[in-house]
Amino acid sequence: MKKFFLSLFCQAAVLAGIASGPQLELAHREIDLGVFDADSVQSAQFSVRNTGTDTLHIFRVHTDCRCTRPSGYDHTVAPGDSTTICISYNGAGHSPGRIRQAVRLRTNAPEPYITCYITGQIRRPDRR
Secondary structure: OHHHHHHHHHHHHHHHHHHOOOOEEEOOOEEEEEEEOOOOEEEEEEEEEEOOOOOEEEEEEEEOOOOEEEEOOOOEEOOOOEEEEEEEEEOOOOOOEEEEEEEEEEEOOOOOEEEEEEEEEEOOOOOO
């Protein structure tokens, strides 16, 4: 009987440990920028919420190329709070067609590396 209660206590402690700490929640994992001209700059905003019990630290936001840049976000997010990561995409010099750029977040959440995407379509120039 003692082993049963000890086992039950250990399982409850493990489950409580899983629920505590910072928990990252994204409103969207992919944002579509739509159709746009190659010489324009498009923006997207990823909403990051901390649904955990400890402070969420965003150590780094990394993108695939220099055409995609992150800005304007809080590096620490208190439990229950949120921040917005602004991403700008500069299509200058890019060929017409579909784009899909990765935005990678490194945090102290249980899943420390999260990948989001911005997608869109660069319009072909009108030929006259």
